Amino acid sequence: xxxxxxxxxxxxxxxxxxxxxxxxxxxxxxxxxxxxxxxxxxxxxxxxxxxxxxxxxxxxxxxxxxxxxxxxxxxxxxxxxxxxxxxxxxxxxxxxxxxxxxxxxxxxxxxxxxx
Numbered sequence: 001x002x003x004x005x006x007x008x009x010x011x012x013x014x015x016x017x018x019x020x021x022x023x024x025x026x027x028x029x030x031x032x033x034x035x036x037x038x039x040x041x042x043x044x045x046x047x048x049x050x051x052x053x054x055x056x057x058x059x060x061x062x063x064x065x066x067x068x069x070x071x072x073x074x075x076x077x078x079x080x081x082x083x084x085x086x087x088x089x090x091x092x093x094x095x096x097x098x099x100x101x102x103x104x105x106x107x108x109x110x111x112x113x114x115x
Contacts, residue, residue, distance in 0.1 A: 022095030
């Protein structure tokens with residue numbers, strides 16, 4: 001079955017950087033669209049960034065210019081490089097894989113940005 005394993009979360013000061021990774025297995029990774037979502041306490045899960053199987057990217061307005069999503073099809077891995085982090089970026093970050101209209105989710109990784 002499809003498995004997504006995120007890593008790279010942690011505690012960082014405002015203005016700092018983190019890189020999240022999501023390794024996928026059990027699927028045809030290069031045919032899937034990949035995304036990162038986040039959920040802050042009391043809020044709904046929201047899209048942060050996505051990258052299509054063709055490599056096109058899209059970002060939430062709140063992170064555009066600060067975050068970069070990329071993928072390495074040879075490693076079945078998607079990355080989220082986060083820079084100039086703000087306290088409002090705090091939340092659990094989830095990796096999403098969408099293949100033929102079906103969504104798969106990772107377990108999430110906590111990102112905490114202190115002011």
